[in-house]
Amino acid sequence: MNRLPALPACCSPLDDRWLLPDILPDTFLLSTCFDPLLLASDDFRSSAIEPPASIQRSVPKRQAEFLAGRICARAALHRLDGQPCVPAIGEDRAPVWPAHVSGSITHSTGRAAAIVARKEHWQGLGMDLENLLDPERAERLAGEILTPPELLRLATTSQDDRALLVTLTFSVKESLFKALYPIVGKRFYFEHAEVLEWTQDGQVRLRLLTDLSEQWRHGSELQAQFGVKDSQLLSLVGIRA
Numbered sequence: 001m002n003r004l005p006a007l008p009a010c011c012s013p014l015d016d017r018w019l020l021p022d023i024l025p026d027t028f029l030l031s032t033c034f035d036p037l038l039l040a041s042d043d044f045r046s047s048a049i050e051p052p053a054s055i056q057r058s059v060p061k062r063q064a065e066f067l068a069g070r071i072c073a074r075a076a077l078h079r080l081d082g083q084p085c086v087p088a089i090g091e092d093r094a095p096v097w098p099a100h101v102s103g104s105i106t107h108s109t110g111r112a113a114a115i116v117a118r119k120e121h122w123q124g125l126g127m128d129l130e131n132l133l134d135p136e137r138a139e140r141l142a143g144e145i146l147t148p149p150e151l152l153r154l155a156t157t158s159q160d161d162r163a164l165l166v167t168l169t170f171s172v173k174e175s176l177f178k179a180l181y182p183i184v185g186k187r188f189y190f191e192h193a194e195v196l197e198w199t200q201d202g203q204v205r206l207r208l209l210t211d212l213s214e215q216w217r218h219g220s221e222l223q224a225q226f227g228v229k230d231s232q233l234l235s236l237v238g239i240r241a
Contacts, residue, residue: 002084004075005048010038011068014075019113020227021202024238026121028076031113034068036060043067049074052089068112069105076116077101094181104128104178108232115236124239126179128171132231138163145170147194147209164228169195171235172204172224179237184212202226204235 007013012033019031039060044051044067055066070086073095077085080101087095087103097103103116104127115127133141139162142154146169157165173193181187192210204224211217226235 002078002082004078004084005046007032007071008038008040008043008047008067010034010036010040010043010064011071014072019229019234020225020236022225024115024117024122024125024236027115027117027125027238028079029113029115029127030072030076030079031111032068032072033111034064034107035110036064039064039067047071048084049086054089065107065112069107069114072112072114073103073105073116076103076114080116080118092181094178102182104175106234111230111232113234120241122238123241124179124183124237126175126177126237127234128174128178129232129234130167130171130174132228132233133163133167133170135159135163138166141170142166145173145190147191150195164233165198167233168198168204168226168235171233172206172226172237175224175235175237176206176222179239180212180216183239184216186212188212196221198226206237 014030014032016030049070055063074084074086087097090096095105100119101116102119102122102125104125105114106127106129108129108131115125173190176193188210194207194209196205196207198204202225206222206224208220224235224237226233
């Protein structure tokens with residue numbers, strides 16, 4: 001098995017602890033904490049990761065989160081099949097995984113993660129990490145993120161949970177897109193999915209509100225899960241093969 005390059009100083013040791021309520025079998029999930037202030041000029045070279053032109057032109061924060069995400073993805077793929085592959089960026093800006101792999105990369109302030117599996121086990125994986133919205137911003141964004149029925153349910157939610165619910169709705173819809181887009185090849189948006197219910201222990205039920213393919217039609221329901229740690233919310237949608 002090929003050895004991986006040493007981690008740059010801007011990234012913490014990789015963490016393989018499961019960050020969500022339910023472990024998905026046959027998957028590998030790795031995360032790291034990163035500090036853009038510790039990013040060195042040769043970290044991409046020493047990490048054997050080639051930054052695309054858009055990343056080379058970007059600010060240190062964007063460079064550090066890209067590097068951290070790709071380091072997690074490469075290590076997860078290495079655990080999956082022993083190959084140190086770094087997913088490229090496709091024309092649609094999504095990661096390009098090996099043909100037999102489904103996967104997802106995510107990052108937010110100071111943290112990045114990736115999850116991978118063979119398509120024979122999971123045909124789609126979508127993961128999203130978000131900073132918890134503060135109550136004022138959550139109220140401002142609710143109308144852009146939530147459907148009318150979701151807004152009605154938000155109105156009956158306790159004040160303490162309203163910002164969490166808006167953050168959760170945003171995140172699980174991002175995860176849903178990441179899981180389904182590689183399968184259906186069709187873009188869809190916040191208004192095309194709806195959170196039907198969620199529980200404090202991290203379970204979410206979603207419904208599509210548009211036709212995406214013969215298999216994935218209006219009314220299709222999916223399960224998601226989420227966890228909150230250090231004021232960040234991580235959500236995951238897994239679609240079995």
